[in-house]
Amino acid sequence: MTEAWGPGGEDDRPRRGLPGPVRVRVPAKVNLHLGVGPLREDGYHELNTVYQAISIYDELTARRGDTLTLTMEGEGAGELALDESNLAIRAARALAAYTGRPAHARLHLRKQIPLAGGLAGGSADAAAALVACDALWGTDLSRDELAVIAARLGSDVPFLVYGGTALGTGHGETISPILARPTTWHWVVAVADEGLSTPAAYAELDRLRAEYAAPPPLRNADALLAALRGRDPARLGRALGNDLQAAALALRPALATTLKAGEAAGALAGIVSGSGPTCVFLAPDAAEAERIAAELETAGVCRAARTAHGPVPGARIGAGA
Ligand code: C5P
Numbered sequence: 001m002t003e004a005w006g007p008g009g010e011d012d013r014p015r016r017g018l019p020g021p022v023r024v025r026v027p028a029k030v031n032l033h034l035g036v037g038p039l040r041e042d043g044y045h046e047l048n049t050v051y052q053a054i055s056i057y058d059e060l061t062a063r064r065g066d067t068l069t070l071t072m073e074g075e076g077a078g079e080l081a082l083d084e085s086n087l088a089i090r091a092a093r094a095l096a097a098y099t100g101r102p103a104h105a106r107l108h109l110r111k112q113i114p115l116a117g118g119l120a121g122g123s124a125d126a127a128a129a130l131v132a133c134d135a136l137w138g139t140d141l142s143r144d145e146l147a148v149i150a151a152r153l154g155s156d157v158p159f160l161v162y163g164g165t166a167l168g169t170g171h172g173e174t175i176s177p178i179l180a181r182p183t184t185w186h187w188v189v190a191v192a193d194e195g196l197s198t199p200a201a202y203a204e205l206d207r208l209r210a211e212y213a214a215p216p217p218l219r220n221a222d223a224l225l226a227a228l229r230g231r232d233p234a235r236l237g238r239a240l241g242n243d244l245q246a247a248a249l250a251l252r253p254a255l256a257t258t259l260k261a262g263e264a265a266g267a268l269a270g271i272v273s274g275s276g277p278t279c280v281f282l283a284p285d286a287a288e289a290e291r292i293a294a295e296l297e298t299a300g301v302c303r304a305a306r307t308a309h310g311p312v313p314g315a316r317i318g319a320g321a
Pocket of ligand 1: 043044045046047153154155156170171172198199202
């Protein structure tokens with residue numbers, strides 16, 4: 001028996017579920033602003049961040065089954081653990097525990113988001129598993145309820161339940177959507193050869209900051225938010241910022257070459273995405289993004305350069321599901 005910690009049988013919404021496969025598409029994220037405060041007693045850093053979901057996607061399909069299983073193809077196949085440590089499995093188990101039902105599903109992932117890239121690929125898969133299993137099992141939770149479960153799985157998971165552009169506070173798990181007039185921003189995403197560990201990047205930042213006389217205050221996102229409202233790519237480029245970038249560059253000095261190459265190729269600005277090592281560049285428009293991506297690939301300063309746009313919605317049941 002699974003013990004419920006959520007509403008479980010106490011609510012009377014229909015619990016029919018979907019008979020067939022449920023296919024969910026989930027985006028990657030970038031942090032347009034990542035202000036990192038001091039290390040808290042719970043092992044997390046206080047954050048003030050602006051997330052944006054961008055059009056690089058993983059796809060998770062959930063089918064009915066007698067147990068909980070996970071298979072995968074694509075980016076990171078053969079490297080990513082598919083056992084109980086996988087965030088998609090942990091998400092299915094957390095939803096089952098919350099709703100008091102057995103965690104029975106056959107999950108299959110088609111990954112395009114690089115592993116350990118600072119694009120929240122693992123968190124995206126967790127958000128996708130929550131949305132897919134909720135539909136498969138007919139547990140019919142609201143996005144806000146799914147975000148409560150998501151917050152227990154990882155700092156970035158709630159954002160990927162919602163998507164769009166949003167402010168993240170707490171350790172990143174408290175999400176406030178940013179309502180702005182619709183604008184599409186164009187990005188070039190330079191994927192590195194090898195991933196970086198998120199805890200290692202935060203620990204490196206603490207080490208660098210230990211040399212300061214006093215810890216720097218938590219940087220707010222006011223300038224970034226004003227630039228988003230202004231809808232001017234050049235202004236947004238100037239407002240991009242990531243406190244973890246210094247740590248990522250200390251751990252992976254070659255990223256400085258990638259950042260320089262993107263700006264030399266005509267990007268308005270380049271930053272390390274989250275804890276890295278992926279670098280993202282803001283382009284003035286879609287055509288320029290294509291050209292900058294091609295130039296970065298030719299220069300050989302990254303494993304691959306892709307174009308993407310944002311904001312896009314979070315984990316959503318896709319066509320044909
Ligand atoms: O929340 P998540 O599991 O993705 O975090 C992974 C690790 O990254 C944490 O265990 C912690 O070391 C670090 N982290 C942090 N402060 C945050 C978010 C993550 O120190 N706000």
